[in-house]
Amino acid sequence: MNSTGAELSVEGVHVWRGDRHVLKGVSVTLGARELLHVSGPNGTGKTTLLRVVCGLLRPEQGAVSWLGKSIGSVRAEYQTALAYASHEPALKGDLTALENLRFAVGLKRRVSAADLRAGLERTGVAACADLPARVLSAGQRRRVAMARVLAMNASLWLLDEPFTNLDDAGTGLVSGLLQDHVQQGGLALVVAHHDLKLDCKVRRLELTA
Amino acid sequence: MNVGTWEAMILVVRRELCLSFRRPDQLLQPLVFFLIVTTLFPLGLSLQLSLLRDMAPGVLWVAALLSSLLSLDSLFKSDADDGTLEQLALCGQGLTVIVVAKTLAHWLVTGAALVLVSPIVGTALGIPVSAFATMMLSLALGSLTLSWLGAIGAALTVGLRRGNVLLSLIVLPLAMPLLIFGAGATDRAISGVSPAGALYFLAALCVFTCTLAPFAATVALRITLE
Numbered sequence: 001m002n003s004t005g006a007e008l009s010v011e012g013v014h015v016w017r018g019d020r021h022v023l024k025g026v027s028v029t030l031g032a033r034e035l036l037h038v039s040g041p042n043g044t045g046k047t048t049l050l051r052v053v054c055g056l057l058r059p060e061q062g063a064v065s066w067l068g069k070s071i072g073s074v075r076a077e078y079q080t081a082l083a084y085a086s087h088e089p090a091l092k093g094d095l096t097a098l099e100n101l102r103f104a105v106g107l108k109r110r111v112s113a114a115d116l117r118a119g120l121e122r123t124g125v126a127a128c129a130d131l132p133a134r135v136l137s138a139g140q141r142r143r144v145a146m147a148r149v150l151a152m153n154a155s156l157w158l159l160d161e162p163f164t165n166l167d168d169a170g171t172g173l174v175s176g177l178l179q180d181h182v183q184q185g186g187l188a189l190v191v192a193h194h195d196l197k198l199d200c201k202v203r204r205l206e207l208t209a
Numbered sequence: 210m211n212v213g214t215w216e217a218m219i220l221v222v223r224r225e226l227c228l229s230f231r232r233p234d235q236l237l238q239p240l241v242f243f244l245i246v247t248t249l250f251p252l253g254l255s256l257q258l259s260l261l262r263d264m265a266p267g268v269l270w271v272a273a274l275l276s277s278l279l280s281l282d283s284l285f286k287s288d289a290d291d292g293t294l295e296q297l298a299l300c301g302q303g304l305t306v307i308v309v310a311k312t313l314a315h316w317l318v319t320g321a322a323l324v325l326v327s328p329i330v331g332t333a334l335g336i337p338v339s340a341f342a343t344m345m346l347s348l349a350l351g352s353l354t355l356s357w358l359g360a361i362g363a364a365l366t367v368g369l370r371r372g373n374v375l376l377s378l379i380v381l382p383l384a385m386p387l388l389i390f391g392a393g394a395t396d397r398a399i400s401g402v403s404p405a406g407a408l409y410f411l412a413a414l415c416v417f418t419c420t421l422a423p424f425a426a427t428v429a430l431r432i433t434l435e
Contacts, residue, residue: 054299057435079301080211090292094231095224103224104293107217107300148296 013062040207083154089141093134119147138165157188218310225314243276265334266395281359282373320352343398350411351391357422364429
């Protein structure tokens with residue numbers, strides 16, 4: 001994992017959705033070995049912030065930069081460095097879990113089927129590797145999505161509600177993965193409702209209506 | 210180890226083909242529609258072969274256009290609905306690469322398939338075998354152009370709940386030159402005149418859309434993703 005000096009900075013981001021002023025000047029920076037926990041009531045723009053950080057949504061005002069450069073100018077590099085998990089698992093129901101991973105991760109880096117299987121093994125869904133994603137339970141799909149994040153080998157994790165649909169063991173597993181990632185020098189931005197109990201540096205950003 | 214553009218494109222094409230073949234019903238729907246519509250005409254019209262032959266190019270082309278439209282709607286929509294489009298947009302390859310690969314894959318399972326079954330339809334409509342080559346070439350060029358035009362329309366209507374009607378309204382007027390020159394080429398080949406002029410025009414349209422449509426569709430898609 002190469003993240004020495006990796007740094008994400010969000011400066012004065014404003015986003016309007018129609019007449020609604022969703023993000024009102026959010027500024028935050030994130031360095032290596034740091035996790036930012038974004039919380040707040042529903043509808044305060046947590047997901048919007050995550051999409052702005054990804055570069056999927058361009059803010060009306062403000063900027064997001066990666067290693068000191070605007071993410072628009074280093075798009076390919078930035079996208080290779082990030083792994084985004086939206087609140088939907090984003091799996092194709094007709095493809096097997098393994099194929100889903102192969103087609104998603106394969107666009108970012110060369111990866112062998114064994115590596116992908118190892119990722120599924122780590123998130124506890126190795127048995128589902130060859131099943132179509134459509135027959136998996138919501139929790140299993142979430143775990144497959146987490147395996148995709150792992151397999152991308154990215155230094156910046158952007159996770160939107162990664163604990164939804166997970167059982168206690170799954171919640172513990174994702175917490176553990178997050179902790180390992182951050183301790184190994186990664187960065188993470190996590191949108192979650194409940195408290196994260198992690199043994200690493202956690203900063204909080206509370207969004208309000 | 211970064212993945213090259215070609216490699217990424219091939220991977221996306223493989224993904225699309227894999228998805229299409231997992232859903233044979235959706236794969237066959239436009240083809241069956243094409244076959245049925247073109248079979249209805251000889252049944253509905255009088256049995257005069259000369260009349261049928263006069264109408265054949267038009268019938269063939271209208272049916273081809275409409276059947277291509279059937280599947281355009283799902284080009285980006287199914288990926289947008291399940292969130293995989295966002296993953297594709299963030300894969301580090303640039304959205305244009307994804308758009309090109311998806312559109313080419315879409316053409317392979319719709320347009321190219323249409324070209325392959327067109328001799329059957331041609332026979333049913335009384336088109337002479339000597340005109341088959343022109344018919345297939347014009348259909349190939351026309352359907353590829355239509356896929357590119359459709360990609361722009363599909364990208365614009367991704368976010369709409371019932372976008373397929375709007376998609377037809379956007380794409381069909383743009384497809385009129387294809388209909389005129391495509392049917393014209395086939396018509397000329399049937400009557401034994403050289404269809405070269407019409408084919409050149411179709412080829413020019415095809416090059417025009419191949420080079421510009423990917424960028425237009427990318428911009429449209431980026432807007433609808435926001």
